[in-house]
Amino acid sequence: MSLWVDQYRPRTLDDLHYHPELSARLRSLAASGDFPHMLFYGPSGAGKKTRIACTLRELFGPGVEKLKIDQRVFMTPSKRKLDVNIVQSNFHIEITPSDVGIYDRVVIQEILKEIAQTQQVDLSAKQRFKVVIINEADSLSRDAQAALRRTMEKYMSNMRVILCANSTSKLIAPIKSRCLLIRVAAPSPEEMGVALARVAKKEKFDLPDEAATQIVSDAAGNLRKAILILEALKMQSPDLTSNISVAKPDWETYCIKVADLILQEQSAQRVMLVRGKLYELLSHCIPPTTILKTIASHLVDRVDESLKADIMHWAAFYEVRMCTGSKKIFHLEAWVVKVMSLYKHFFYGIDMPDDFEI
């Protein structure tokens, strides 16, 4: 049994109910015979992957849904063997850079070359080219991006690349300028409501408005998250009357409690306690940036207006430290301690030197 999100994922461009102008554009591009390299970008859960899958179907027909998973072996320059699972159909191949880590350049070059050099054997295929989808393209190393740039030009005749990324910021300009940029914005609350109702209808239950509103506002534009919450809520409380907090992942509630800890007491002992909690969150694979942002957003909802900007400022500050450093806990903790200190000083009315006045 698969998740509702995957089970009821729209399969064709016609099934997609939001961003109709975007769907129309993709449809006409697929029909035009002059299909460019593309870069889909937009926030998490806006439906980029779904849209790519629909576009592929538009290009190649239902055959593209017949997937096989191949295990492939690549040889790195240091003669290490690298086993990679690769999902592909007769018409496309999918790569996720995080699967291959620091060797992404080698793997991507190999795969692209191979695809480009093999002609489409299926004579009934609608297109002469194959498509290479690169997921999480913003995590591609610079090396890999540089390599990609020439390859994209070189093998234009029988290969197209579709990149999928949350943001274009981490992609080098030459890649961006070689792709047609497709921005997939998050669906509006109404559009999300429609999507939820559609899932409910297929699962044959009624979705009360209050539950829908709650879910939509909690998911903040992330449709995947909304549907996941809906599924969890339905399982927890079949009549959908419970508060949606029961359906949320543990770590979110946990973060709220950590925010409480920070505001209740500011002391060295409390730092140790919070540290333990942060460690717990990290060892449950919650990305440190997510931890930081979640705790911060709960904090600013609860403190005086004059502290809010400072808390966010330091959150941004230590988040960058996290990217440049390696021990995430140090920076998370430094931020927590900073917030505690700010809060304590605020409480005792001591003026802090204004750290970010210029």
Next chain:
Amino acid sequence: MLPKSTKIAPARPTARSKAKAKTSTLTFETPPSSGSKKPVKLLSQPIFSLPSSQETSREGSVQIENRKGKQRAQSPVDDQLWVDKYEPQTAEDLAVHKRKVEDVRKWLGEAFDSSPGSTKRRKYRRILALTGPAGTGKTVTIRVLAKEMNVQVVEWQNSVDGGAIGDQDFDRESFSSKFQAFLSRATTYSTLTFDSPTTSTAPPTPSLLQPLSNNHIILIEDFPNVAHAGTRDAFHTALRSFLASELSCPLVLVISDAGLRGEVADEAGTAQGRRLRDEVLSIRNVVPPELVQVGLVTEIEFNPVAITLLRRAINSIVEAHFTASNPHLPPSKEAIDMVVQSANGDIRSALMTLQFACIVDLPGSGGAKRGKGGKLSKRAKAEATRGILASITQREQSLVLFHLLGKLLYNKRFGDDPEEKEEWPPELPGSLPPHLAHHERRPSKVDPNALYGDSPIDTSLLSLYLHQNYTQYCDEMDECEAISDWLSIADTFGGTGDLWPHQSTLAPYAFQTLTRGVLHSLPTPVARRNQKIFKPEFFDHLRKTRDAEGVVADVVAWIEGTSGVRWGEDEVSTELGGVLKFVDGAPRSHVAFTHLPYSLNPSRMEQLDEQDAAALGDTAAEERPEGTHGVGQGTGEVQIAEDREREWLSDDDIGEF
């Protein structure tokens, strides 16, 4: 400081005795008849390896553990290593906590228990993994218990015959076949070979198998290269097929921890680190994780040898060695204490140190031949002994680390004590301008440059220790704030951020920034609250994170398998928490990242001191894994362990050392 002569002295005897040790091995390995034409080759021949499936050499290929006995019988007393010479013979001799020995004995007993009602349990007594730091008596426990139960130990060793090295494909192929062959032979043929040589070439008959499997233990200490994915898979396959086979003896894996390294922490934070996680030898990659989860593999963790046990063991060996007939005089009590303290819970290291220390004639020992020796004060003697020991052992880390941390965290400055008559160093001209006045400090007694030279660990690991402990030494939030910020800054100087792989150019500054920053931020003098130094929890959580990452990857693969959609790891770990428990067929292990109950209990911490964890005394050190003796912190009270028989270094010692 030591006189020069004593410092140089240990080098020569050490070298000589090493050479001696080698020769002794040689003589014993080489059969007298074959001559000494190719001694090197003979030496490198593995003792219990299976030559790559050569049928002819089967008799010699699997040998019963009887080397130790032979050695004792043949070698002259003096050129043996004490480690081998005084290897424990009975369970009473073991310097391992009784409960651990009991655990292992119970497990082995259950494994060999063939009574009708135990069949089900025996299924779960097939593979035992002993883990723990080096020199904690893992292997010897098995040997002793095997002897006690009258079963034989069959050991696997990697073959090192030349051709295979460097040729991956060949190595990999030959490995899996060899290892498989070893497992099957060890369970079927071995006793045939030794009990009844005449039938050794005959094909095994099923009727023979039943009784034979009951008196062997297969021991694997020398693991194949599990960092190589292919070899690891082959090894895992071999283990699984071992479990699947009907009749065989228990398999014991002895896995020594690689130890703490700061770079591990650095790598951990980076993208590369995630991929490197498979490359360190640990139970996670030696044994297929699912086997551990379902209990098919039992793990028993050995702790560093407790200090009392260590001392008792050493004393009894000294007694045995320095009998009346021995021309040398035994080492003094102080010397033994030093050895015990610097051993870090590693009994093998302690014995090595002691053996060489006795060759040198420590100044503290009764046999000091230099005329001045007797006149040295007790303290000076201790100093000299410590110096010598420092030069012959590299395991004194924890001692130095303890003092390094003490120096930093106690932040001593001139004028801390108004009574003190010490001369202040010359002051810098002028004082800080008003807007920087809050940075004014009295001159520090700590010299970071000197510390840098002495530091036994890299900056990265040092920062983890400081991070773990700094809060106890702060009075105010502001101090915590400053220190945590310095830690954060120094971390960005460190090794390998995701973004700038060449940050290492900054690395030399990390130590200076870190230590000076911490010294600048701490209060002075630091209030004494009976603070204890704890080991970083970091690695523990890192291990958990690695496990959870593995589970996330499983879930990603599961979704991809069922629906063909590739989810990102972060999407799975942050968004699936609510749903996963209701979905049929999802990997059950998902709780590793979805289940996060909130409790106010502070996390457990492990204490560091001169003897490392060993210091807590037998009971506490051994029971910690059960979770009952966690050292309470976080809620503000620092547990004071009263009933401890070891001596804390007083704070003054820290200052002066």
Next chain:
Amino acid sequence: MFLKPQPAKAAAAPKHTIDPQTQPWVEKYRPKTIDDISAQEHTVEVLRKTLVSANLPHMLFYGPPGTGKTSTILALSRQLFGPEHFRTRVLELNASDERGISIVREKIKTFARQTPRATSGSEYPCPPYKIIILDEADSMTQDAQAALRRIMETYARITRFCLVCNYVTRIIEPLASRCSKFRFQPLDIASTRFRLEHIASSENVPISPEAIAALIATSEGDLRRSITYLQSAARLSASATSPAPITPREIQEIAGVVPDVVVSSFAATLGVDMDHGMDMDLDDGPASKGSKGFDHVRGKVQEVMKDGYSAAQLLSQLHDLIMLHPTLTSRQKSRCALILAEVDKSLSDGGDEELQLLELGLRIHKALK
């Protein structure tokens, strides 16, 4: 290598497998002679002389992307050797080729040491040396550059090097000093417009002057980028069911540029006075300063992020808007500039986009209060 069989005369060559329809216009309309190079008069002037004298120094071309550096050297080589000898006399290597020290030692050296055969009867000057073009030379490692230096000296008689890079400072000094340096200026609007209109008319693309202006504005003097955008836009408009002329908004979407309305509404939220001099209908109206400041800015940031706009892009557009703002004081502008710079650094260090945008918003909001 894709570049070598050049379209100009190689069009007849059967080896040329690129479908002309899908061929990037950047290649299709690459200048054939150095006289076709847009807007680099001084450089072209000097190079034209080398054509006559057939003597060429080692060269270092540097300047921002899309200013014709590669085009110039390719055109020059072609004019020197003609299509016949181009392939044997010119070696082009770029960053996507492996260019570590071993390649420098082997591939480059092997090519550099070959003595070119004498040619006769060619209509081209065909001077007795070869040219090695190192595109994107600033991405070569220091070691590789150092190794190059010996090779340059040893084979100077028979081989000329042309290093092409964006940042001359990343070329090690010993290398740079061996080359005559040519700086390429960002293209002026008139030449860009001329070039774009030329391509648009050859490809029969219906495009309005406003859209051309938008192309020029979004590509910031990078001709390559503007041609690529033009091709994408042409593709889109051609594939649409009812072909419509390209609009400036489409160009912006293709280029990933944040629409002006979004930028100005974001700026207004931060307290930048957007009513002055600009008659725009803003959905938020003037920023409400005061107690609701934080939530207001935060809401706006979340909105922008949900729409998927790139923070780095918004940052650079906001920068232009603030710096050119008619009523902000110099002091305010300089404060903002510092904030913008810091946030830009954080973003390129990998900082979270939402946090950084919020940081930017809150600080500018404060600085302008």
